[in-house]
Amino acid sequence: MSKRYQDMSLFHFQKKFATEKACWEHLVKMRWPNGFVCPRCGHDKASFHTTRKLLQCKGCRYQASATAGTVFHKTRTPLRKWFWLIFMMSTHKTGVSIQGLQRLLGIKSYETIWTMAHKVRKAMAERDASYQLAGLIEMDDSYFGPSGQGLGGRGRGTKGKVPVVLAVENRGKKPGFAAMKVVDNVKSAHIAHFAETKIKKQQTVKTDGYVSYYCLSDRGYELDMRIVGNGPNASKELPWVHTLVANVKSMLRGAHHGVSRKYLQRYLDEFCYRFNRRYWPSELFNRLLKAAIVAAPVSCAELTR
Ligand SMILES: [Zn+2]
Numbered sequence: 001m002s003k004r005y006q007d008m009s010l011f012h013f014q015k016k017f018a019t020e021k022a023c024w025e026h027l028v029k030m031r032w033p034n035g036f037v038c039p040r041c042g043h044d045k046a047s048f049h050t051t052r053k054l055l056q057c058k059g060c061r062y063q064a065s066a067t068a069g070t071v072f073h074k075t076r077t078p079l080r081k082w083f084w085l086i087f088m089m090s091t092h093k094t095g096v097s098i099q100g101l102q103r104l105l106g107i108k109s110y111e112t113i114w115t116m117a118h119k120v121r122k123a124m125a126e127r128d129a130s131y132q133l134a135g136l137i138e139m140d141d142s143y144f145g146p147s148g149q150g151l152g153g154r155g156r157g158t159k160g161k162v163p164v165v166l167a168v169e170n171r172g173k174k175p176g177f178a179a180m181k182v183v184d185n186v187k188s189a190h191i192a193h194f195a196e197t198k199i200k201k202q203q204t205v206k207t208d209g210y211v212s213y214y215c216l217s218d219r220g221y222e223l224d225m226r227i228v229g230n231g232p233n234a235s236k237e238l239p240w241v242h243t244l245v246a247n248v249k250s251m252l253r254g255a256h257h258g259v260s261r262k263y264l265q266r267y268l269d270e271f272c273y274r275f276n277r278r279y280w281p282s283e284l285f286n287r288l289l290k291a292a293i294v295a296a297p298v299s300c301a302e303l304t305r
Helices: 010-016 020-031 079-091 098-105 110-128 188-198 211-219 232-237 239-254 261-275 281-294 300-304
Strands: 046-049 054-057 063-065 136-144 162-171 174-182 204-208 222-226
Touching: 020 046, 020 079, 020 281, 079 098, 079 110, 079 281, 098 110, 110 261, 110 281, 110 300, 136 188, 136 239, 162 188, 162 239, 162 261, 174 188, 174 239, 174 261, 188 211, 204 211, 204 232, 211 222, 232 239, 239 261
Parallel strands: 136 204, 204 222
Antiparallel strands: 046 054, 054 063, 136 162, 162 174
């Protein structure tokens, strides 16, 4: 077993974070990995007040909040519940519904648990926002909606469904990183914008023969177009992007019973966040906790805007 391996089984997790104190101490350790240094006097000794959630400098008594500037800012929910939420959202591959989280965590208010989960989703999105895919990239578009299971048909039968552009690194026998974006339509302008945001220039982009992708060769990409149609050839030529579409749709149908257009992007971001970190299962909790610590604080009103 490697040195970096951390036991993050359910059993170990509940033992390690059994008390509020244990959670607060862990949060402080994550926020100040090299130890707390007073920003006012430079002293490196501080005492921790669990109830008031702050560190007090032993030199000048300056007080630093452990939660200011994190998603936990001003929360009235115990940190233990937040930790469980992060644990489940980071490790549960197929996603957990808001109602499921509400039951498991014993949180009475739907609005509270909804806000918590969406704050974590937003932190996930911020973590991946600046990452760009490289190498051989498969790119495609798909339609999401109440009955939108099919991959094809970019016009007919797509009324009321939400178009999504997807890209994933093809690393031969396995996929690499992935990105997905809700778009107004799959015309060239949106395809180009997505590519330029999410894919490094000079990479090879493999797509089907749809006309909207032609523009990519003028935007600094090597374009590899395959005429694939909707048949079995499609999944042979673009295997990973098709797998991705199937998996994300199954998550949306299964755990979340369909998602409205307004919030679809956050669920796609959540899916990609977990997908992009699937090779580090033992680090998932701490990575997402770190994301929650560095994420810009956001209010409920901002989340529903
Ligand atoms: Zn001080």
